[in-house]
Amino acid sequence: MPRTIDRSHVDGPKNADIERFSAHRQRAERELERLRMRAPSRVANASRNAQAGWDRRRRWAAARGALWDFLAPALDDGARVAIVGAGNGDDLPLRRIARRASEVALIDIDPRAAEGARRRLGRAERRKVEVIGHDVTRGGADAVVLAALPEAADLHHLTGRRHSPPPCDPLPGAPYDLVVGDLFYSQLLYPALVDLGVDADRREATLAAHGPSLTQAVLARLHASAPRVVHVHDPLAWWDGHEQPVALADILAAAASDGPAAALALAARGGGPHESDPRAALANLGISPAATTLWRWPFAAGVDYLACATLA
Numbered sequence: 001m002p003r004t005i006d007r008s009h010v011d012g013p014k015n016a017d018i019e020r021f022s023a024h025r026q027r028a029e030r031e032l033e034r035l036r037m038r039a040p041s042r043v044a045n046a047s048r049n050a051q052a053g054w055d056r057r058r059r060w061a062a063a064r065g066a067l068w069d070f071l072a073p074a075l076d077d078g079a080r081v082a083i084v085g086a087g088n089g090d091d092l093p094l095r096r097i098a099r100r101a102s103e104v105a106l107i108d109i110d111p112r113a114a115e116g117a118r119r120r121l122g123r124a125e126r127r128k129v130e131v132i133g134h135d136v137t138r139g140g141a142d143a144v145v146l147a148a149l150p151e152a153a154d155l156h157h158l159t160g161r162r163h164s165p166p167p168c169d170p171l172p173g174a175p176y177d178l179v180v181g182d183l184f185y186s187q188l189l190y191p192a193l194v195d196l197g198v199d200a201d202r203r204e205a206t207l208a209a210h211g212p213s214l215t216q217a218v219l220a221r222l223h224a225s226a227p228r229v230v231h232v233h234d235p236l237a238w239w240d241g242h243e244q245p246v247a248l249a250d251i252l253a254a255a256a257s258d259g260p261a262a263a264l265a266l267a268a269r270g271g272g273p274h275e276s277d278p279r280a281a282l283a284n285l286g287i288s289p290a291a292t293t294l295w296r297w298p299f300a301a302g303v304d305y306l307a308c309a310t311l312a
């Protein structure tokens with residue numbers, strides 16, 4: 001007669017362990033939910049930074065080189081530099097910047113990611129680099145995102161935030177000689193709107209209504225902090241199922257043959273985060289670009305972005 005031998009007490013977790021684990025997990029989920037309602041932008045950006053793949057540094061080497069080639073002529077020996085949106089630093093030629101600069105401030109709403117970028121440097125460069133945890137919208141992005149929730153009216157007691165553009169005061173640590181705004185513009189509102197489950201129509205309406213003024217307010221802060229600012233943004237992306245009316249290769253070819261203005265006119269035919277375009281904000285503020293360049297940002301396998309750097 002077959003015998004059933006119960007070895008679960010020897011080989012597998014006990015019921016009590018499973019219950020403890022599941023209670024722990026529920027507590028963690030409740031805590032994450034609480035944080036998400038308190039600081040949606042920080043939680044959304046930190047979770048994306050934490051998911052960065054191990055191969056990014058190798059994959060993004062050419063993008064780091066392109067950024068260095070563009071900003072090196074604007075970076076004087078001994079300059080004080082701030083980099084907003086430094087994140088994991090995978091797209092930043094941080095070692096080269098820190099060698100030439102006297103001080104570098106990595107400013108990000110997610111300081112843990114920037115700490116990681118700082119730790120990877122050699123001792124001499126690390127000594128010059130400081131991490132500043134700071135939301136460049138000063139809570140403005142969170143207020144917009146929370147107001148987009150259907151239950152927004154009930155949340156005022158929780159956030160206590162007014163829904164108004166942030167002040168245009170300088171960045172912490174200013175004045176700097178050079179500020180780099182690094183690919184954070186499209187991340188001010190979108191990730192938190194997605195993570196809070198705001199539906200696509202409401203998301204689009206919120207981005208259209210608040211993206212331009214928020215971008216302009218942040219951009220004004222960057223320009224209030226240094227005489228030279230390099231803005232890096234991502235006008236378009238391509239992946240399977242997210243086709244564009246124009247190919248990345250054609251945009252880069254137009255940039256090489258006819259210049260960046262012609263290439264950006266081509267890119268404008270595609271669907272991208274136009275509401276957070278720093279070049280539109282520059283135009284509104286009456287600031288003219290001094291130089292522009294474009295490169296391919298190979299974000300992940302099968303996902304390409306167009307990156308655009310503007311010196312103003």
Ligand SMILES: C[S@@+](CC[C@H](N)C(=O)[O-])C[C@H]1O[C@@H](n2cnc3c(N)ncnc32)[C@H](O)[C@@H]1O
Nearest residue numbers: 045085086087088089090091108109135136184
């Ligand atoms: C797409 S990443 C830029 C790539 C990054 N330099 C890297 O190499 O990992 C955008 C960065 O902007 C930061 N960010 C988003 N919203 C911000 C805000 N309101 N204030 C400051 N940083 C913000 C994010 O935390 C993230 O690190």
